[in-house]
Amino acid sequence: MQLTLPDFSQARVLVAGDLMLDRYWHGNTGRISPEAPVPVVHVGGVEERPGGAANVALNVAALQGHAQVLGLTGDDDAANTLEARLVEQGVTCRLQRVVGHPTICKLRVLSRRQQLLRMDFEEPFEPADRSAMIAPFAEAVREASVVILSDYAKGALAESRAMIDTARAAGCRVLVDPKGTDFARYAGADLLTPNLGEFEAVVGPCPDDDTLVERATGLLAEYGFGALLVTRGERGMTLVTRDAPALHLPAHAREVYDVTGAGDTVISVLAAALAAGSELQVATALANVAAGLVVAKVGTATVTQAELRHALHGLREADQGPVDESRLLELVADARARGERVVFTNGCFDLLHAGHVAYLQQASALGDRLIVAVNDDASVSRLKGPERPLTPVQQRMEVLAALAAVDYVVPFSEDTPARLIGAVVPDVLVKGGDYDPDTIAGADVVRANGGDVVVLDFVDGVSTTGIVERIRRG
DSSP states (O other), X not given: OOOOOOXXXXXXXXXXXXXXXXXEEEEEEEEEOSSSSSEEEEEEEEEXXXXXXXXXXXXXXXXXXXXXXXXXXXXXXXXXXXXXXXXXXXXXXXXXXXXXXXXXXXXXXXXXXXXXXXXXXXXXXXXXXXXXXXXXXXXXXXXXSEEEEEOOSSSTTTTHHHHHHHHHHTTOEEEEEOOSSOGGGXXXXXXXXXXXXXXXXXXXXXXXXXXXXXXXXXXXXXXXXSEEEEEOGGGOEEEEESSSOOEEEOOOOSOOSOOTTHHHHHHHHHHHHHHTXXXXXXXXXXXXXXXXXXXXXXXXXXXXXXXXXXXXXXXXXXXXXXXXXHHHHHHHHHHHHTXXXXXXXXXXXXXXXXXXXXXXXXXXXXXXXXXXXXXXXXXXXXXXXXXXXXXXXXXXXXXXXXXXXXXXXXXXXSSSOHHHHHHHOOSEXXXXXXXXXXXXXXXXXXXXXXXEEEEEOOOTTOOHHHHHHHHXXX
């Protein structure tokens, strides 16, 4: 299966469910309390993050999708904090505030990235509060193409059947992250994402894949689900649909620090990809990759487009070397997301020599990523004459890519790289020789965007032309 990221900016996702504020106290532990056999934590940092359904919405927004979130909160400082954190990340909030009721909060105490204790602060919502979700939900689905019901059994989704019917009538796909053993509450949903424990609590133990698929298929028929995606921890996940063979995907996690919110990431990436036009199998595979990324983070966390794209293309070193322009622009976007400084230079590089190597090493030192744009064969002939190039462009690119100083090599067909520079907009534009910086192609674009234009000296007595002449003289 070929995995590519869809245009997540086209995704319109409504997340409805149980909202909560996750608090984290971080500190070092160096001794055991004299009062009880427990560690003493010296708290040195405090964090507050959206949790539950709010974290699902945050995950959609982190992918640059359009996210709405609907749920019940108190009318208190915790609700204000929750809303502020969501709004600053671009989430549209439809909080249904219940006066006199506390917002659900979970406090986790951590030391050295390990969770030591969790404390929950919550009270059940009354039936009248729960029914207050119906009218705003019917309004919000008009602006969505996919709906996520994020159920933590806190009461916001007491009317889940009515919500599913409303969303389906509005033409929305409905994805459910379920809670409890009563899957009838979600009848008619397009997809459920239970973990293996939740799934087996409903259907009984599944000792092998065949049993799991058989029992999942039975649930599809019994409750009218379109599909079931069973997340299986270190064994990956399994997608069961009505009209295709089961899809078993292995886990991608290299390190597992915290599984908190991993299910949120799975359903949010799945929903955003579907809303952006991906097929279900592709969306599921993307969600599986995202799950492997988020469990390496502490606490409720999100995954960005840059992280997903980086994971899809393997380790960074695998992406170094010759790339086409579209891939280069993705890599540049990822580099900028990591706060890296991008350097750009160009040339024919026909017969790479020591002068080129020294020049490229100097250029690389000006930033974090060095892009080398190489004239293709036709443009070299126009610039240097019909007998050039001596080496085809693909070979020239491969030799450049082998240099430790070079990150990415890209071809261009014009006589100058001005258009390519305008697309990349590097932080530093470098040229070698005795150029006037004001006359360098692309310099105006770089400077207009706050970048630098740098001219470096070539090594004296070393040039491709000189080497060619010496070879011809024999």
